[in-house]
Amino acid sequence: MKKDLLGIGDLTRDEIYRVLDTAVAMREIGERPIKKVPTLRGKTVVNLFYEASTRTRTSFEIAEKRLSADTLNIAVSTSSVQKGETLADTAMNLEAMSPDMIVLRHASSGACHLLSRICKSRIINAGDGMHEHPTQALLDAFTIRQHKKTIEGLKVAIVGDLLHSRVLRSNVLLLTKLGAEVWVSGPPTLVPRGIQQLGVKVSTSVEAAIADADVIMMLRIQQERMQGAYFPSLREYFQLFGMTRERVRLARPDVIIMHPGPMNRGVEIASDVADGPHSVILEQVANGVAVRMAVLYLLAGGVEDEAAA
């Protein structure tokens, strides 16, 4: 693996499979009564979060602790960022304390690339602006694989705010790399220009996108998008794109419904779908820990360890 995980583009097909395979073993650790292994003992991991996050930060922290790393959480409200320190300065100061890895969540696309240029520590992108969220895509792939055995040849429909979604970008890169047929759907105001060139099919008809789909992945709709005149009302959005039981019937009978969270019930997804038999939303959360353990392990030198063994 490369030094950092900044985006799915950093991973080859084989490396993606290595992460997914390693995560199987990591998941098993989470099912033991003593959920801890000494793998990352003596390694320091900094979770540097410039954006609010419950799921991702907790997931990383649990993953780090299960691997016995020394973890340190820096949240924006408590750090010197409030005093006007630049990201570059924060990075240099952290670097001076020699952490082994930095997990970064930031509102600016490319913030991880800036950090990567400054730091010798390995950087894991935990979401940068509208760019990428690679560990989310990896845990999504892990979840799909659990249910469908393989990703190649599956029809995956991704529905929602495509424009502002880093989850979309990482998933498109990963799923197309692994041979899935990816459809994306959302109002034309929320479709990024040129996205077809990334190898996906675009449809403004959610019905067409999810017809006979093996996987439906819903993306969060942010309320503030209405101010940007992307769509007229949440009510109309739900009517046109909301995932209802009726719509789910258009997909394959064994379709799985995914959502990276946090969900807006009644906006992009109906509660009876979110909590219904096709939903794997909580499994995604559970798998997030295992996949992040795998990423941490492999980046920390798991490969070299194997070679030495």
Place this chain on the structure above:
Amino acid sequence: MKRLLKGGRVIDPANGRDGAFDILIEGDVIARVGRDLPVDGDTTVVQIPAGLVVTPGLIDIHVHLREPGQEHKETVATGTHAAVVGGFTAVACMPNTSPVNDNAGVTEYILKQAKAANLARVYPIGAVSRGQNGEQLADIGELRAAGCVAVTDDGRPVATALLMRRALEYTQMFNMPVIEHCEEPSLKGDGVAHEGLQASALGLKGIPGECESIMAQRDIALAELTGGLVHIAHMSARQTLDAVRYGKARGARVTCEVAPHHFILTDERIGAPVPYDTNAKMNPPLRETADRDAMLKGIADGSVDVIATDHAPHHLDEKHVEFDRAPFGITGLETCVSLCFDRLVHAGVVGLPRLIELLSVNPARIIGVRGGSLAEGAPADISVLAPDLAVTVHAASMVSKSKNTPFDGWTLRGGVAATIVGGRTVYVNAAVPGLAL
């Protein structure tokens, strides 16, 4: 004191000259131009090595000198130093300083600093509106009297169609152009890159080409309505060029400029070689291949009037941040000539005479200053160019106070040999052998 420049190829499109001519400089003016001029006792003969080109002084009509107010980025002294190193004998500087150049006091201050620096000539450009706020006209007559050659609210467009109309009408008293930064504000939003595949893949907010062309269309229509002079600054989108062509065909008094980065680079530069390189962030943004190629075509077919750099120095600290938080702009004065030689002349897009029109003749005409000509009696503002000089761009050794260029490390063919302002040699490139200016 007399100096006779002898040898080299003299290209002076304004006077229809292209060939071997002698130029006699007497004091600060060109006294005579001709073949094999006689030499009297008090004349120093300067032999121009073969292969060099002697042209009327280059003029960059779109430069941010940052003074007053942002001296950490650039000053009149460092900016004009960069100008002469880049082969420019004159620059026109934008009014978005702090305070804004919307009154004679600021104009006079800039001119005082320029006089003290005593390098390139400086032609200040005043604001269209007071404080560039887009509400009330600045005292344009006062600015003109103090030395401003044009007005603009550059950095932003003239806020309303009505104010633009008034500016285009009012400036006709002074025969001054209104230079327009074309940008429809609501379409720009908080965009930071060209709207297209690159921005989509990198997760950056986009700015469509129409953001620029829609405003250009408004302004060209108003130029037609009023008979005023509008000059479209730093054109980047193919749609804008089409709008300019349309306006010219209809007889509107519209001219336009394009910056080297917009006819050389595309938005792919944001992703590689350095991902999210803030030195690839400028406004208007680097656009896609079709736009870049349209700019080259416009340069070749004569639709483009001027090449101007939009030299926009920013301090390293300001650029060493997240892409969306970095200021827009790159430096341009010290790379322009080499880029033009390499990508226009040697690439076969234009011949040297046309390049001199773009960099000297037309800029002088548009801002209405003397220059762009090697006529007898004209100021002795002369650029000596080295079309085959091997140049490697080295940002760290640039004389501009700021080093924000996307061309660092580029090797280019063609450069500057010497710069003469008012008869005085203000720059000689040590890398050019045999030049004793």
